[in-house]
Amino acid sequence: MGIRSRFMIIMAIIFGLVTVGIGTASYLFSKKNALQEAQSKGQLIFTYIMATQDFYRTKQQPLIMEIVEKDRFYPELMSGFVLTRGTFDNFKKNLTGYDFKQATINPLYPPNKADQWETELVESFKKQPELKSSEGTMQKGGETYFYLAKPITVEGKACLHCHGNPNEAPKDQVEIYGTKNGYDWKNGETVAAYVVYISVEEALANARRGAITLCLIGAGCLLVALLGIWVFMDRFVVNPIVRLSSKAEEISLGKNLETPVDIKQNDEIGALANAIERLRMSMVRVLKR
Numbered sequence: 001m002g003i004r005s006r007f008m009i010i011m012a013i014i015f016g017l018v019t020v021g022i023g024t025a026s027y028l029f030s031k032k033n034a035l036q037e038a039q040s041k042g043q044l045i046f047t048y049i050m051a052t053q054d055f056y057r058t059k060q061q062p063l064i065m066e067i068v069e070k071d072r073f074y075p076e077l078m079s080g081f082v083l084t085r086g087t088f089d090n091f092k093k094n095l096t097g098y099d100f101k102q103a104t105i106n107p108l109y110p111p112n113k114a115d116q117w118e119t120e121l122v123e124s125f126k127k128q129p130e131l132k133s134s135e136g137t138m139q140k141g142g143e144t145y146f147y148l149a150k151p152i153t154v155e156g157k158a159c160l161h162c163h164g165n166p167n168e169a170p171k172d173q174v175e176i177y178g179t180k181n182g183y184d185w186k187n188g189e190t191v192a193a194y195v196v197y198i199s200v201e202e203a204l205a206n207a208r209r210g211a212i213t214l215c216l217i218g219a220g221c222l223l224v225a226l227l228g229i230w231v232f233m234d235r236f237v238v239n240p241i242v243r244l245s246s247k248a249e250e251i252s253l254g255k256n257l258e259t260p261v262d263i264k265q266n267d268e269i270g271a272l273a274n275a276i277e278r279l280r281m282s283m284v285r286v287l288k289r
C-alpha cells in the first residue's frame with residue numbers, strides 16, 4: 001500500500017472517530033439538558049398543584065364545610081382531589097406535553113385508576129415508606145416522559161369518612177360514584193401517587209437531530225480535509241519521491257546524466273533531491289576522468 005493511501009486511511013479513521021465522538025457527546029449533553037429542564041418544569045408544576053391543594057385544604061375547605069348543610073357532598077366544592085384534577089384538566093387543554101394524575105389502585109373516579117406502570121410505582125412507595133418521592137424517565141404510548149411522583153397515604157378518619165365503609169360515606173358521594181370502588185381503604189396505607197408527566201420526546205428528537213447534523217458537518221469537513229491531504233501528498237511527497245527514485249535509478253545505470261535533478265523544495269524531500277543531485281554531479285565527474 002502506498003504511503004498516501006496509508007496516511008489517508010489513518011486520517012480517515014482518526015477524523016471518523018473524532019466526529020462520532022463529538023456527535024455522541026453532543027447527544028448526551030443535550031439529553032442531560034433536556035431531562036434537567038423537564039425536571040425543573042415538573043417541580044414547578046408539582047409545587048403549584050400542591051400549593052393550590054394546600055390553600056384549598058387549610059383556607060377554603062373549613063369555610064365550605066361550615067356553609068354546606070351536614071351530610072351534603074359537592075365534589076367540586078369539597079374534595080381537594082377534584083380541585084387538582086379539574087385544574088389540571090384545564091391546564092392540559094392549553095398546554096400539551098404535560099399530564100398529571102392522582103393514580104390510585106382502587107379509585108372512586110375510574111379515570112384516576114392507576115395503569116400497570118403506576119400500580120408498580122404505588123407498590124414501590126408502599127414497600128418503602130421512607131421513600132417520599134420518585135423521579136426519572138418512563139415510556140408511555142411509545143413516547144418518553146420525565147415523571148415526578150409522590151405517595152398519597154390515608155390519614156385516618158379525615159379520609160376514611162369518604163373512602164372507608166361505603167355505608168358511612170356521604171350519600172351524595174355514593175349517588176355520584178356508586179359503592180363499588182374507592183372504598184375500604186386502610187389507615188396509613190399508601191393507596192395512590194401524585195404523578196406529573198413531562199414529555200421529553202421532542203427535546204430528545206432535537207438532541208438526536210443536533211447530533212446527526214454535527215456528524216454530517218464532521219463528515220463534510222472530513223471529505224474536504226482528505227481531499228486537501230490527497231492533493232498535498234500528491235504534489236509535495238508522492239510525485240517528488242517517484243521522480244527522485246527514477247532519477248536515482250537512471251544515475252545508477254549511468255543514463256541521462258546531463259539532466260540535473262529539478263526538484264527545489266525546502267524540506268526533507270528537497271534535502272534528498274540535493275543529495276541525489278550531488279551524487280549525479282560526482283558520477284559525471286568520475287566518468288569524465
Ligand code: HEC
Pocket residue numbers: 073075078079081082085102104106107108109110112152153154155158159160161162163170173177182191192
Ligand atoms: C368528603 C369526602 C372525601 C374525603 C374526606 C376524602 N376524599 Fe378523597 N375523594 C373523594 C371523592 C369524591 C373523590 C373523587 C375525585 C374525582 O372525582 O376525581 C376523591 C378522590 C380521591 C383520590 C383520587 C382517586 C379516586 O378515588 O378517584 C385520592 C387519592 C383520594 N381521594 C385520597 C384521599 C385522602 C388521602 C384523603 C384524606 C386525606 C381523602 N381522599 C379524603 C372524597 C373524599
